[in-house]
Amino acid sequence: MNIISGVSQQSMEVLVVAALASPFGRLVAVAVAESGAPDWHVVSLSSLRPSTVCTAAEGIGSCTGTGRVHRCCHAVPRRTVTGPTPYTARSPTLTDATNAAQQASKGSMHYLPAHWATASLGTNNYVVTVGLGTPARYFTVELDIGSDLSWVQCSPCTRSRCYKQKDPLFNPSTSATYSTVPCGARECREIDDSQGRRRCSSGSSSSSRCPFEAVYADGSRIDGVLARDTLTLTTSPSDTIPGFVLGCGHNNSGFFGTEDGLIGLGRKSLSLSSQAASARSSSYGPSFSYCLPSLSSGAGYLALGGGASPANAQFTAMVPNHDWPAQYFVRLVGIKVAGELVKIPAASMMPPRRDLRRGVGGVFVFAGGATVELDFIGVMVGMGSDEPSVACLAFTSTGDDKPFGILGSQQQKTFAVVYDVANQRMGFGAKGCP
Incomplete structure (x- = not known):
């Protein structure tokens, strides 16, 4: 998932949460040297590896539904660049995924275990398993x-x-519930609002x-x-759409690795979240x-539904943007490093924003006081092996032709990220999963 940023008229950064596997995201190694004698600080990467034990958010109840056992993710690169091999650690079980989802919220929640595909699918994307058709056949989708x-x-x-x-x-011929959508249907017309294009001819x-x-x-x-067709989310009979x-x-091509398809979670009517909410x-x-x-x-997990949020979640209001109607925007008002707000001139928030492109880390402060504190995992990426000796800054330029920056999935790892669409707000809860 990515947060894409543009600039408001008040010179405050506006961030939009875009794709988990962003069509805009590009990961590169960044090295910056100042003039004069180099000032090196060597830190052992072994001391910075993530903990193998997740401290779950407190004050959470249970959720409904039973997660389907996720098959071993399947191997090759999608819209984001294939990333480095992550650090080794204990392999969490399905129970861990279940517990993580239950920690996420309570109430009418329906969850799916989510996994980082990496080498298993030849992609750097996050995937879940869903069923399609009657009888259901299961597919691993981005x-x-x-x-x-x-x-x-x-x-x-x-x-x-x-x-x-x-x-x-x-x-499709093996599914008793499959049917095509006609050109005259509302859903066909809405394709044009969902980053696609319908091709019904005038005749x-x-x-x-x-x-x-x-x-x-x-x-x-x-x-x-x-x-x-019928979409099955979990083994519970009630978890079907x-x-x-x-x-x-x-007729398909591109950087999808060996994924079976894609699940869209944008704001428009054809997304999974919108269709799930409007289903009879x-x-x-x-x-x-x-x-x-x-x-x-x-x-990790994907949870659908409007249950209670993690007790430690901090919220900020979503900001509408008519130029990007499918995206989720929030407002960034500051960046902290070592507890201090970084004095970034307002002009640096405007293109070309070179200061931000060199990769500022630390704590991101959003409108309303919500903060996202980044640890080593959120700022640096180990390169080359399971025991990397080189780490690179996980920030890069989006290019001069795009009026936004990207805070990517690298920064959002292990956070419970809540899209409270009903109340038009977005929340972040630390230590949501391993």
Whole structure:
């Protein structure tokens, strides 16, 4: 997930939470040297590795639903650059993922274990397993906060038209609940609002099936038809969304590793969170939360529903942005390092913002007083092996052509991140998962 920033008229930074696997994110090593004699500070990386034990947020109750046992994530790079191998640690079990989700909130919550794919899927993205069709077949799909339309690769699809994925393609003919969405349907028209484009020709009848294409910022693209089918989130019979609208991709290419597809969690009507909230007899609500584990062996979660938030969560108001209607914006008002606010001139918040591009770490202060304190994991990335001897600053430029910066998933690891859509606020709770 990424937070993308633009600039308000008051010269305060506005951050938007975009994709978990951002179409904008790029990770590079950054080295800065000042003139004169070098001043080196050597710190043992072994002393900075994350704890193998997670201290869960306090004051949390239970959640409903039973998480499906997540299969071993499957190998190759998606929209973000494939990252380094994370530090080794104890491998958390499904129970750890369950406990982490239960720590996240209480009430009417429905959760899925989430994992950092890394080498297992050849991608640096976070994934969950969902079921599709009747009877349900299970697929490992990427979580994407920066888009709305969900999709899977579907047969028929020749090898030259579909990228190689770990599992067999979804075959619509084997599902008793599959149907295509016609060009005249509201959902087909809403494709244009979900970072996709419908391709119904002027001569198409309203009953013709709705073709679409989705093109991401890194050049990845999906071509197919819009469809409906039953989406299964957990093994509980109540955790299904009948008539879930998604893309059935027949001509796909890009940096997806061997993922089976993508789940969109953006703000528009075709996202998973929006469809779950509007489903008939829905118990989900429009809010959701997640925690991104810091290790590929770690146990994170995606939780749908509007239960209580972690006791240690700090909230800041969401900020509307008509230029980016699918994104979640919040306002950044300051950055602290060693407990002191960094004196960053207002002009440095404007493009080209070179100071921020060199990578400022520490504590991010949001409107309303919410803070996100970054430890070593949130600022530096170990390179090369499970026992890295080199660490690089996890900040880079978004380019002069984009009026925003990105605070990426590296900074949000281990935080419980709450999207309280009903109350238009966003929360951060430290130590939400390993």
